[in-house]
Amino acid sequence: MSLKHAILVLLEKKPGSGYDLSQRFKRSIGYFWNASHQQIYQELKKLSQEQWVEFEVQAQAERPDRKHYRISAAGRSALKAWLHEPAKPERLNSELLVKIYAAYLADPTALLPDLDRRIAAHREKLDEYLGHEPFYLDKRGKASRKQSLMHLTLRYGIRYEWNWIEWLTEVRALLVDEQAPAKPMLETLIRASSRKTLAKR
Amino acid sequence: MSLKHAILVLLEKKPGSGYDLSQRFKRSIGYFWNASHQQIYQELKKLSQEQWVEFEVQAQAERPDRKHYRISAAGRSALKAWLHEPAKPERLNSELLVKIYAAYLADPTALLPDLDRRIAAHREKLDEYLGHEPFYLDKRGKASRKQSLMHLTLRYGIRYEWNWIEWLTEVRALLVDEQAPAKPMLETLIRASSRKTLAKR
DNA sequence: ATAGCCATGTAACCAGTTACATGATTGA
DNA sequence: TCAATCATGTAACTGGTTACATGGCTAT
16 A cells, blocks of 8 residues: 555655645645545554554644644654565556547537546646746756656656646547647647746746 | 446447456456456446346356346446546556655665566557557558547557656666656657557558 | 635445455467 | 466455535635
8 A cells, every 4th residue: 555655755754734744645746646634534543553653732722733743763664665665557547538438329529528627627737737847946957866756756747647638639629520639739838838837936 | 436337338339248348458448447357246246236237147068157248228328327427537646656756765776676667567568559559540540430539548548658658767767877868769669669560460 | 605724533435456266278 | 387268256455435524714
């Protein structure tokens, strides 16, 4: 299982509450790991039973108490051991692809609203990720040695979203009976988006 | 849930046994849906309880009996209803990405064997998928109207594998301290592979 | 008013994996 | 002799989602 280890990684970088962790899953590493708050609280309970994490309760005025978690020595060594184990192959399961595969059984154009929603969602994420990128780069546009691996995981997220957009756009073009895969146009859009998000700073 | 519906889609195309289905998941639509035989047998049991599928037992000499399943009228309409429901967004969970993100906590080069195994696995799948492609194309290299959606799902698989290979190669280059992302070289390899698999026919 | 943020959790359920179980046939 | 293919399943467990529960503060 990896959620356990994903949590340990985050706590190793910086301690925090379950709520903090769920924010970090959403906002900073959502491009390779997603977890709901329910899952996180359950997992933190298990992790503290195993003594891989410790916590202290912080009372807060006007707000619910927080449990401030940090990784323990045992947790740290479990994490290192895990890093040296081979990763198991990942397997794709995409509901949308099943629907597209089967679309000819009914009216294929019924998929259009779904496609448009998905394209919009991926465009949004792509923009978000492009906005994160400068955080990993110095003034000369280079990632520091230490952060370059983390930067590459962000670039995976960027590729992933881009890939979906390109492909979904091809599917859409087929459904509405157009011809060209609209590739160059997309690249233009993405470059534009990149400039836009970079300009915000 | 989609495994139910993925099974219905396969049975709608062509009836068969649980074993047949597990082969088809592996060999023909593995690039967007994976299922183990255990899952399939359980699911077929549920599907026949709901009367979305029917089966007849076929006795075989020298081999275990087979249950030959086919979709029922109720199953067919459930499938059509499902096709008109919106698909829920997919969420990525990649163990390997978590490891790469956290690699700096230990010795990052410890990841190399993992990376090489994964690159090889993705190269293999890519080759396999490229080999499937001519099945969807006529003599002039065009997909028939009816099959073009299925063809696009295969192209998703091709993109997916390609994307992983390119990205993993970048990560590898960083770990072994090279500079260039080796992109053009990869494209060359993929084109060569495409010619090779096409030449086999 | 309505939604979103802060902050925590439980319970029921659904989905997926791993281990176990059987047993013949075919090819390297 | 070892692995793969054919052919079916059960049981235990782990992982993940959905629904429910509480409740104040802040911004539109």
